[in-house]
Structures are given as C-alpha cells and as structure tokens.
Amino acid sequence: MFLHKEGYPTILISIGVLVLLSYGVHLIAPEWIFKAVVLMSIGLFVIVLQFFRNPLRNTEATINQIIAPADGKVVVIEEVVESEYFKDKRIQVSIFMSPFNVHVNRYPIGGVVEYAKYHPGKFLVAWHPKSSTENERTTVVVKNEGNTVLFRQIAGAMARRIVMYSKVGDKTTAGGEMGFIKFGSRVDLFLPLGTKIKVNLQEVVRGGETVIAELQ
Numbered sequence: 001m002f003l004h005k006e007g008y009p010t011i012l013i014s015i016g017v018l019v020l021l022s023y024g025v026h027l028i029a030p031e032w033i034f035k036a037v038v039l040m041s042i043g044l045f046v047i048v049l050q051f052f053r054n055p056l057r058n059t060e061a062t063i064n065q066i067i068a069p070a071d072g073k074v075v076v077i078e079e080v081v082e083s084e085y086f087k088d089k090r091i092q093v094s095i096f097m098s099p100f101n102v103h104v105n106r107y108p109i110g111g112v113v114e115y116a117k118y119h120p121g122k123f124l125v126a127w128h129p130k131s132s133t134e135n136e137r138t139t140v141v142v143k144n145e146g147n148t149v150l151f152r153q154i155a156g157a158m159a160r161r162i163v164m165y166s167k168v169g170d171k172t173t174a175g176g177e178m179g180f181i182k183f184g185s186r187v188d189l190f191l192p193l194g195t196k197i198k199v200n201l202q203e204v205v206r207g208g209e210t211v212i213a214e215l216q
C-alpha cells in the first residue's frame with residue numbers, strides 16, 4: 001500500500017498538531033488522560049493515513065470499455081442533457097465516494113484530452129441534484145478512435161479540494177491517474193446514448209478495474 005502525494009502536507013501537519021497536543025496534555029494533565037489522548041491521536045492519525053492510500057490497480061480494458069474513474073457506489077444511472085460540452089442527451093453514471101473510499105481519480109478510457117476545465121462553485125452535499133452543475137467541479141473530455149467520454153470530479157460538503165492533473169493534449173491510458181478529491185465526494189460519467197451499462201444502482205465499484213460500460 002502506498003500513500004498519495006496529495007496527502008503529504010496534511011499528514012505532516014497532522015503529525016505536528018497531534019504531537020504538540022499530546023505533549024501539552026502530558027505537561028498539565030494526569031497520566032491516564034495523557035495516555036487516552038495518545039491513543040486518540042494514534043487513531044486519528046490512522047484515519048488520516050487511510051484517506052490518502054493509493055493502492056496499485058491492474059487495469060485491463062478494450063478500446064470500447066469504460067473503466068470506473070473512482071472507488072465508490074453507483075448512485076445515478078439516467079438519461080440527462082449534458083449542457084457544458086456535448087449539449088445533447090447522454091447517459092449519466094455517477095459514483096459516490098465516501099470518506100472511507102480510495103480518493104484517487106482515474107481516466108475511464110485511453111486517448112487524448114480534448115477539454116479540461118475547473119469550475120469554482122458551492123459545496124452542496126454530493127447527492128444533491130444540483131451538485132453536478134453548481135458545486136466546485138472539473139470537467140474532462142477524453143477522445144480516442146471514435147469514442148468521446150466526458151467525466152466530472154465534483155466536490156461535496158466535506159470535499160473542499162479537487163486536484164486535476166489533466167491538460168488539453170495530454171495522452172491518457174485507461175485507469176491512469178488524473179486527479180484526487182480529498183475526503184470523498186462524487187465522479188460523474190457522461191456516455192453516448194446506446195452505451196451498454198454493465199453496472200447497477202448501489203453496486204460498489206473499484207477505480208481502475210471495474211468495467212462501467214461498453215460503447216457500441
């Protein structure tokens with residue numbers, strides 16, 4: 001198990017705060033309170049570490065397969081109008097990332113980045129109907145031989161920092177790392193009508209491994 005580079009500053013700050021807290025308690029409180037604070041600090045530090053874990057994933061996909069861009073639970077499968085880039089009807093598949101999921105985001109297909117944009121916004125809860133269009137988010141479009149897929153990182157009430165590495169012209173591989181959302185939230189996929197969806201609502205998926213859909 002590896003730690004993601006986005007976690008290093010938070011981990012270092014956490015170590016400093018927890019060490020100072022424990023030392024301060026040691027100076028002014030009874031021994032039993034000091035031991036309790038040390039145990040609590042260790043527990044909190046383990047929680048912080050698990051937020052930033054970055055497990056290796058083995059991605060196997062054909063050119064027409066859409067790979068899960070994040071770990072989490074499928075919470076939306078529906079036909080919608082995508083108004084930012086395609087401006088037509090698409091199938092939206094949304095994956096909700098809880099604070100306990102791996103927070104690394106991955107490319108759903110290989111190809112070339114055609115569009116990449118960051119949008120500042122609100123921090124509505126991730127399952128709010130307007131979070132996809134009003135929350136802080138990014139939009140990335142990847143195109144390969146005849147296929148074009150749009151996906152969004154969406155911040156939520158807890159996730160207030162989105163990291164996107166994508167730039168227009170970047171070459172991508174399915175399952176390759178494209179960003180990170182700290183402390184959970186949601187990733188939306190927008191797929192062409194007629195796409196064969198391979199997952200069900202409430203199904204738990206693994207980023208970089210689970211096949212979400214097959215393009216026709």
